[in-house]
Amino acid sequence: MLVADDEPLARARLRALLARHPEFELSAECGSGTAVLAALRDGPADVLLLDIRMPGLDGMATVEALAQQAPWSLDRPPCIVFVTASEEHAIRAFDLDAVDYLVKPVDIDRFDRAMRRLLEKLGAPSRVPDAGAIAAADTALRAALQALRGDASAPAGDSGSRTASLAGSEAASEAGYAKRFVIRDASGMYFVPVVDVDRVEADGNYVAVVAGGRRHLLRESLHLLASRLNPEEFVRVHRSHLVRINRIRRLEPCGHGEYELTMTDGTRLTSSRSYGEQVRRLLR
Structure with missing residues (x-):
């Protein structure tokens, strides 16, 4: 596997995440x-983790150049995973046959799913690292995350100044909430604005994003998706249901800490006791 990002700290975080997956061997790092392109001429790689915004030849242009130059000696081109700070390039990324598209700061669970997807694509068996390897990887990941946050005491102009700048952009990204979801279907990609979402339901390995009476399947856990939504606008009422607060028309207690919710579209849901406190907060 080859990792490319012009920020050394971002590469450090990817290294730490990759250490949790012994199926993959990091063969090269590029900025x-x-x-x-030069590294692939020296030796092949079956997976490329590419940042999109890099100086000179960016990630997208790199993949396009690979398609023309083919500087590898493998039977097939490398699998591509883009790792970037913005969702805006997702459609073009999948037009380039990317296996996955990760948005920074990359969540550990989301990264793990991308690695499983790569293994399926490559037809390789998964391996479980021992407890010592997991502990070492987690320690490295914590160190990388701490470095990404930056050292506030670093004086301007020294090597810490770039870290502080990077940390500021990462913090701003972490503080924000999703504004749209990128949905992939058989015909391509499309967007669902969060402002149109009425509720979200768990659906096996997917979640169903319900907006304007339509269901849009997204391969993501409900827990992770909930973390991307503003808690002032959405509330988790059940392990399988997340609803927009202003779409709740009526609440009726059912006893035992459960409530029946009637949504503005007439849908009825029953909250679970474990999420009763979240529902009761709406009544205060």
């Missing part, structure tokens, strides 16, 4: 698309 630009030009360096990626």
Whole structure:
């Protein structure tokens, strides 16, 4: 596997995340698309983790150059996973046959799912690291995350100044909430604005995003999706249901800490006792 990102701290975090997956061996690190092409001429890689915004040749242009130059000696081109700070390039990424598209700061569970998807694509068996390897990887990941947050005491102009700048952009990203979901279907990609979402339901390995009477399947856990939504606008009422607060028309207690919710579209849901406190907060 080859990792490309122009920020050394971002590469450190990816290294720490990869250490949890012994199926993959990190063969090279690059800071630009030009360096990626040069590295692949020296030796093949079956997976590329590419940042999109890099100086000179960016991640997208690098993949396009690979399609033309094919500087690898494998029977097939490398699998591509884009890792970037914005969702805006998702459609183009999948047009380039990317296996996955990760948005920074990358969640551990989301990264793990991307690695499982790569294994399925490559037809490789998964391996479970021992407890010592997991502990070491987690320690490295914590160190990388701490470095990404930056050292506030670093004086301007020294090597810590770039870290502080990067940490500021990462913090701003963490503080924000999703504004739209990227949905993939057989015909391509499309967007569902969060402002249109009425509720979200767990559906096996997917979640169903319900907006305007339509269900849009998204391969993500309900727990992770909930963390991307503003808690002032959405409330978890059941382990399988997340609803927009202003779409609740009526609440009726059912006893034992449970409530029946009637949504503005007429849908009826029953909250569970474990989420009773979240529902009761709506009544205060």
